Amino acid sequence: MYDRSVTAGDPAHNILGYGRTALDAIFAPKAVAVIGASEEPGSVGRTVLWNLISNPFGGTVFPVNIRRSSVLGIKAYRSVLDIPDQADMAVIATPPQTVPQVISECSQVGIKGAIILSAGFRERGEEGKKLESEILDIARTSGMRIIGPNCLGIMRPPTGLNATFAASIAKPGSVGFISQSGALCTAILDWSLRENVGFSAFISIGSMLDISWSDLIYYLGDDPHTNSILLYIESVGDARSFLSAVREIALTKPVIIVKAGRTEAAAKAAASHTGALAESDDVFDAAIRRVGALRVNSISDLFYISEVLSKQPRPKGKRLLIVTNAGGPGVLATDALISGGGELATLSEDTSRILDSFLPPTWSHGNPVDILGDADADRYNKAMESVVEDPNADGLLVILTPQAMTEPTRTAQALVSNTRRSKKPVLASWMGAEMVAEGERVLNNANIPTFRYPDVAVRMFNYMWQYNENLRLLYETPSLASTDISDEDRQDIANKIQECRNAGRTVLTEWETKQILNYYSIPTVRTIPAHTLDEALEAAIEIGYPVVVKLLSNRITHKTDVGGVYLNITTPEGVKDAWHTMKSALGEDFDGVTVQPMIKESGYELIIGSSVDPQFGPVLVFGSGGQLVEVYRDRELGLPPLNTTLARRMMERTKIFQALLGVRGRKRVDISALEQIIVRFSQLVVDYPEIKEIEINPLLASSNNILALDARAILHDKDVSSFPRPAIRPYPAEYIWRVNLEDGTELTIRPIRAEDEPLIVRFHQTLSEESIYFRYFRMMSLTQRTAHERLTRICFIDYDREMALVAERYDPSAGSEIIGVARLSRVEWSQDAEFAMIISDKFQRRGIGTLLLSKLIEVAKREGISNLQAQILPENYGMQKLCRKLGFSIRHDVHDGIVIAKLPVNKNPEATNIM
Numbered sequence: 001m002y003d004r005s006v007t008a009g010d011p012a013h014n015i016l017g018y019g020r021t022a023l024d025a026i027f028a029p030k031a032v033a034v035i036g037a038s039e040e041p042g043s044v045g046r047t048v049l050w051n052l053i054s055n056p057f058g059g060t061v062f063p064v065n066i067r068r069s070s071v072l073g074i075k076a077y078r079s080v081l082d083i084p085d086q087a088d089m090a091v092i093a094t095p096p097q098t099v100p101q102v103i104s105e106c107s108q109v110g111i112k113g114a115i116i117l118s119a120g121f122r123e124r125g126e127e128g129k130k131l132e133s134e135i136l137d138i139a140r141t142s143g144m145r146i147i148g149p150n151c152l153g154i155m156r157p158p159t160g161l162n163a164t165f166a167a168s169i170a171k172p173g174s175v176g177f178i179s180q181s182g183a184l185c186t187a188i189l190d191w192s193l194r195e196n197v198g199f200s201a202f203i204s205i206g207s208m209l210d211i212s213w214s215d216l217i218y219y220l221g222d223d224p225h226t227n228s229i230l231l232y233i234e235s236v237g238d239a240r241s242f243l244s245a246v247r248e249i250a251l252t253k254p255v256i257i258v259k260a261g262r263t264e265a266a267a268k269a270a271a272s273h274t275g276a277l278a279e280s281d282d283v284f285d286a287a288i289r290r291v292g293a294l295r296v297n298s299i300s301d302l303f304y305i306s307e308v309l310s311k312q313p314r315p316k317g318k319r320l321l322i323v324t325n326a327g328g329p330g331v332l333a334t335d336a337l338i339s340g341g342g343e344l345a346t347l348s349e350d351t352s353r354i355l356d357s358f359l360p361p362t363w364s365h366g367n368p369v370d371i372l373g374d375a376d377a378d379r380y381n382k383a384m385e386s387v388v389e390d391p392n393a394d395g396l397l398v399i400l401t402p403q404a405m406t407e408p409t410r411t412a413q414a415l416v417s418n419t420r421r422s423k424k425p426v427l428a429s430w431m432g433a434e435m436v437a438e439g440e441r442v443l444n445n446a447n448i449p450t451f452r453y454p455d456v457a458v459r460m461f462n463y464m465w466q467y468n469e470n471l472r473l474l475y476e477t478p479s480l481a482s483t484d485i486s487d488e489d490r491q492d493i494a495n496k497i498q499e500c501r502n503a504g505r506t507v508l509t510e511w512e513t514k515q516i517l518n519y520y521s522i523p524t525v526r527t528i529p530a531h532t533l534d535e536a537l538e539a540a541i542e543i544g545y546p547v548v549v550k551l552l553s554n555r556i557t558h559k560t561d562v563g564g565v566y567l568n569i570t571t572p573e574g575v576k577d578a579w580h581t582m583k584s585a586l587g588e589d590f591d592g593v594t595v596q597p598m599i600k601e602s603g604y605e606l607i608i609g610s611s612v613d614p615q616f617g618p619v620l621v622f623g624s625g626g627q628l629v630e631v632y633r634d635r636e637l638g639l640p641p642l643n644t645t646l647a648r649r650m651m652e653r654t655k656i657f658q659a660l661l662g663v664r665g666r667k668r669v670d671i672s673a674l675e676q677i678i679v680r681f682s683q684l685v686v687d688y689p690e691i692k693e694i695e696i697n698p699l700l701a702s703s704n705n706i707l708a709l710d711a712r713a714i715l716h717d718k719d720v721s722s723f724p725r726p727a728i729r730p731y732p733a734e735y736i737w738r739v740n741l742e743d744g745t746e747l748t749i750r751p752i753r754a755e756d757e758p759l760i761v762r763f764h765q766t767l768s769e770e771s772i773y774f775r776y777f778r779m780m781s782l783t784q785r786t787a788h789e790r791l792t793r794i795c796f797i798d799y800d801r802e803m804a805l806v807a808e809r810y811d812p813s814a815g816s817e818i819i820g821v822a823r824l825s826r827v828e829w830s831q832d833a834e835f836a837m838i839i840s841d842k843f844q845r846r847g848i849g850t851l852l853l854s855k856l857i858e859v860a861k862r863e864g865i866s867n868l869q870a871q872i873l874p875e876n877y878g879m880q881k882l883c884r885k886l887g888f889s890i891r892h893d894v895h896d897g898i899v900i901a902k903l904p905v906n907k908n909p910e911a912t913n914i915m
Contacts, residue, residue: 021143021828023211023219025200027156029088030059032163033080034109035102036093036118037063037071044093044117046072048153053089055169059160062087080105089113091153091163096120099149100134107142114139115163116148123150124205132209132804134143139210152182153293157199158225164204173198174227175306176220178213180205180234181260188299197303199223212237214245218828221249228254228306232299234261236284239616239727243291244798250292251793252472254309254467257295258302259284283613286637287727290646292474294467304449304456305463311447312425314468319345321393321462322368322454323383325375326401329431329454330368333397336455340462344368345393354386373403377410386420388426394459395425399454400439402432408439413536416446423462429454456815475792478643480755481679482521489519490687497690500554501718506577506692507554508713511594513694517708520680522696525710531592533579537572539595546570546598549578550710553591568598599709602657604669605700607635608678609695610685617724618685622647622678624656625698640682641730644753647678660701667703674706686730689723692716729799735859741847745809747819749855752804754796756818759808761786765819766840774876775838801826803859807848819843823851824859831866837879849882857886860905869902 032052038045046067049072061084065072070076077083080090090106092099096118103255106114116135121128132149139146147154153164157172166186169192179185182204189202196314201220205213213236220226229249236242246255252687259281288295296302320337322344324330334344344367347355355369359379364370371383380398388396398415400408408430418427428443428450430436440450451457493516500508508516516523525541529552530536540547551564562583565593566578575595583590607625610618616639623635636653651657662668677699685691696714699706716723736750752760764785772780784790797804807820822837835856839849860868870888872879874897880890883901891900 005590016506021219022112022143023201023215025088025111026115026145026147026154026163026211027161027219028159029057029113029161031062031085031087031089032059033062033064033083033087033090033106034093035064035080035090035106037065037076038093039068040141044165047167048091048093048117048163049074051162051166051169053163055160055162057156057159059088059161059749060085064131080109080111083109087111088587089163091115091117093117093165094129096124096131096149100131100138100883103135103138103144103146107138107144112144113153113598114146114148115153116146116206116209117151117153117165118148119150121149121209130192136209136508145215146210147203148206149209152181152185152204154204155199155202156203164202168193170202171196171198173200174225174310175303176201176203176223176226176229177232178203178205178216178220178229179232180208181232182206184232184299190305190579195303197307200227205654208237212241214238214241217242217245217249217255217500221245226253227310228256229304230306231255231257232302233257233259236615239287240725240729240800243287244729244800246288247291247474247798248801250471254306255293256302256306256309257288257293258297258299259295280613280615282637283616283619283639286619287616287639289470289506290473290639290728292471294463294470296463301463304451305460305467308425308427308449308460308464309467311449312427312464313423314471315394315425315461315465316468317394318342318462318465319392319394320397320458321345321387321390321395322397323380323387324368324378324398324399324401324454325373325403325406326399327364327368327370329399329401329429330364330370333399333429333454333458334368336458337462340459342458342462342465345390347387348392351387351390351392351655355383356562357551358382368399374405377407377414380411381414382420384415388422388424393424395427396422397427397429397454397457397461399429399457400419400431400436402435408432408436409442412439412442416442416448420446425450425461427457428462429457473645473649474796475789476645477757477788477795478645478755480753481644481647481676485519485521493519493688497688497715498610501690502713504718505554506715506717508715509552509554509594510550510711511552512554513711513713514708516684516735517681517711518695520684522677522680522684522708523706524711525596527594527596529592529594533576535592536575536595540569540572542576543595543597547575548596548598549575550596551582551586552593553586553589555589555591557893576636580705596709597754599700599707601700601702601704603700603705604626604656605698606656606701607695607697608681609693610640610681610691612724616727618689618726620650620678620682620685621695622650623654625696629697638682639728640685640726641728642679642682644672644675644679647675648684649673659801662703669701669703670706674701677706680686686726689716689725714890732799732803734862735803735805735855737855739851741851743846745846747848747851748808748810749805749852749912750808751799752795752797752806752821754792756795756806757788757791758789759806759816759818760795760821763821763840765836766819766842768841771838771841771844774873774879775836777871777873803856805852805855805859805862807852809843820848820852822856824856824863824865831864833860833863833865833868835860835868835870844878849878850885853882853886857903857905865905867902868905869900872899872901874899 034049036045037049063074063076065071066078068076080742090111094101121132127588155162155170155659157170177199185204199540322333343662347367371379426448428448430440430450443450514527515523528539530539546568549566605626607629609621613619618640620638621635624632634655636650638650660669692714696708696710696711699707732751738748740746802825804823806818809819810816824833824835826833888901888903893900
């Protein structure tokens with residue numbers, strides 16, 4: 001495994017690199033036991049054994065068969081207990097009812113990895129689930145890791161390992177492929193052999209009894225043979241661990257996904273518009289964008305885009321310039337580009353003038369650049385030379401159709417020559433077959449992807465800029481949104497919600513919902529509840545006519561269905577009529593009304609809402625609101641919690657966003673204020689998981705104001721005690737402490753935030769060379785340490801994977817400053833974690849290190865860590881002294897020349913939130 005400290009932002013551990021991991025027993029075994037090995041033609045046991053011995057992987061194979069002394073001429077054993085040497089992995093192809101006993105025997109002899117090919121487990125119902133439970137209990141006790149059951153197995157083509165029952169092994173390459181369908185694996189394998197596609201790993205994951213998507217994504221992310229990771233998904237499993245793994249690895253390698261099936265949205269029957277707008281498949285899209293991965297629509301696209309991303313740079317934008325010798329293919333490419341969200345680049349004046357100077361007068365004079373059917377290689381060469389650096393284009397597609405004057409090979413050579421130093425992606429579509437084959441070979445050898453049809457090439461360009469936008473989200477530093485509310489206000493909200501649930505209520509009134517919004521500084525129109533007619537009349541006078549009168553009942557969810565909204569009431573008689581009409585229609589269900597001013601100000605009607613997705617938990621909706629919200633369906637989904645950058649991107653993906661910027665003389669809406677409202681709304685959703693659905697519709701946005709005119713919330717039933725958790729772990733506010741040093745200096749110890757990047761830059765400016773060397777075991781320049789991409793990874797962390805605490809000091813003259821950072825990271829495949837710490841030089845020896853490490857130990861305890869340890873340079877006496885002071889044992893590792901500090905944290909750890 002490579003040293004992740006090279007690519008990770010600021011690792012607490014892995015400074016000297018990793019050793020073997022638990023999954024190496026499966027992916028790099030030195031000896032394999034095939035349990036259920038057979039000589040029966042066509043059997044799984046025979047095929048697996050043959051694949052292992054016919055594709056030498058450099059290890060030993062032990063057949064296990066209870067009835068035979070040899071299989072395929074190799075000595076066989078009745079049980080793994082009889083094998084004289086140590087096996088690392090077992091491949092199991094026996095009936096399902098025998099597998100628990102087989103796993104138990106494997107654990108007894110120290111086998112650390114197993115692939116269960118056998119089917120007949122949870123798909124058989126309760127009996128199969130019981131077998132799985134037995135297997136998992138044994139594996140967890142012994143530390144064994146398992147792929148499957150009901151899978152094809154795994155291949156490692158670079159090493160020759162083929163632990164599958166497929167007909168052949170894949171070709172070596174740099175693509176890591178993981179599939180939930182074994183049958184699809186065999187089809188893709190056959191296709192890949194014909195198309196000469198190679199793999200670093202080819203994995204059938206099966207029903208994921210133990211090893212999950214996240215385990216394999218992390219493993220391939222650390223695998224030096226793997227340049228991109230492709231996934232075929234039918235179900236995600238643990239959404240939080242899946243997204244956590246994808247986000248971390250997407251920072252260094254493309255993660256490309258095709259997902260089959262559309263989960264039926266449980267929210268269809270929900271009481272709010274939000275539930276009807278948040279289909280599960282769209283939620284999956286939003287989740288994938290959030291973590292920097294790319295979703296494609298077909299298996300072929302999965303491999304096409306993997307090849308393109310490995311050969312060409314990513315475009316900075318969505319503007320494509322097309323050069324063609326035929327109008328029809330150019331139009332086809334344009335249609336595909338626009339329908340996929342891309343844009344045609346507008347030729348710059350300089351480019352147009354140069355093209356005019358040598359192209360026939362009848363050329364297209366625009367993009368696509370049609371250089372006409374009689375174009376030879378020289379005309380193509382001049383055209384490509386003219387457009388390749390056009391500043392208005394983010395990418396180039398060259399289309400060639402074989403006509404009488406066409407020179408496919410020479411044109412290909414000209415394209416290679418003109419684009420060799422280009423920093424923009426270049427794609428080609430050499431249409432035809434035999435006539436263009438040599439030109440295609442020239443392009444492919446020069447790493448210019450070629451496609452038989454231009455619409456396919458354009459689809460790849462659209463994927464490229466979409467992928468780049470997804471990654472961009474991971475690297476943008478957001479501004480800090482104000483989401484703090486007092487502990488008293490939080491408790492008040494919690495009490496109101498609990499009172500409602502205790503009373504058996506699941507619907508909050510509009511008045512109650514608006515009260516909660518007000519706590520989060522989300523502006524609402526002034527609303528007065530009235531439980532009697534006299535109160536309603538007094539409220540109308542207090543607010544001032546005209547007013548809006550609405551139903552207050554908590555038992556009616558769609559007020560418009562019962563005549564529960566009365567607009568533009570200008571007299572007391574109007575209030576009385578509304579009151580009596582609703583009361584007579586609802587009887588005992590009538591609780592009263594609310595009175596609010598009639599807003600005459602024009603603006604845009606928006607919706608902000610949240611509902612629960614069965615797989616990803618709370619989901620946010622933003623878009624065009626009002627009564628026709630489900631008709632227009634102009635909305636974007638996101639996962640809480642949000643920061644200002646994520647909120648802005650949600651808005652930008654809607655059609656209404658362009659109007660919010662100001663159109664047809666209307667003034668611009670305050671986008672920054674709207675960002676803040678969306679962020680605070682997302683925090684509300686995270687803070688109160690008892691809320692099943694909540695929405696503001698409409699949220700009226702104008703150049704002067706942003707107001708929630710209507711709001712409603714639905715609670716989980718009172719018998720629900722376990723609430724859906726967010727798929728992305730929220731900011732751990734429980735780890736915020738305000739403390740004083742002995743000299744009276746006030747500090748805040750808190751988890752790091754994405755918004756801290758500017759403070760971390762200033763922090764690194766205060767560090768000496770000695771402090772840097774002690775922390776990183778090598779020298780790093782200030783420029784290296786404060787590079788934006790690096791600091792993004794340091795500040796924008798996944799709190800389920802690691803925890804970084806900062807010591808923050810407020811100086812009235814200079815503002816906030818970070819004076820220390822302590823980082824905790826889980827050691828992969830274990831319950832242990834490692835830490836590292838660095839303190840600003842001018843604040844050293846003042847007790848800050850003791851304070852930070854003490855709090856880090858407290859975090860480790862609460863996060864279920866077993867042992868906390870650190871690697872320390874022998875000459876770093878200060879850190880060794882601090883560790884001894886806090887109870888760490890110290891030992892010198894002579895082999896690596898370092899000091900290891902270790903502290904037992906939990907005797908019986910349980911991974912709660914972890915990292």
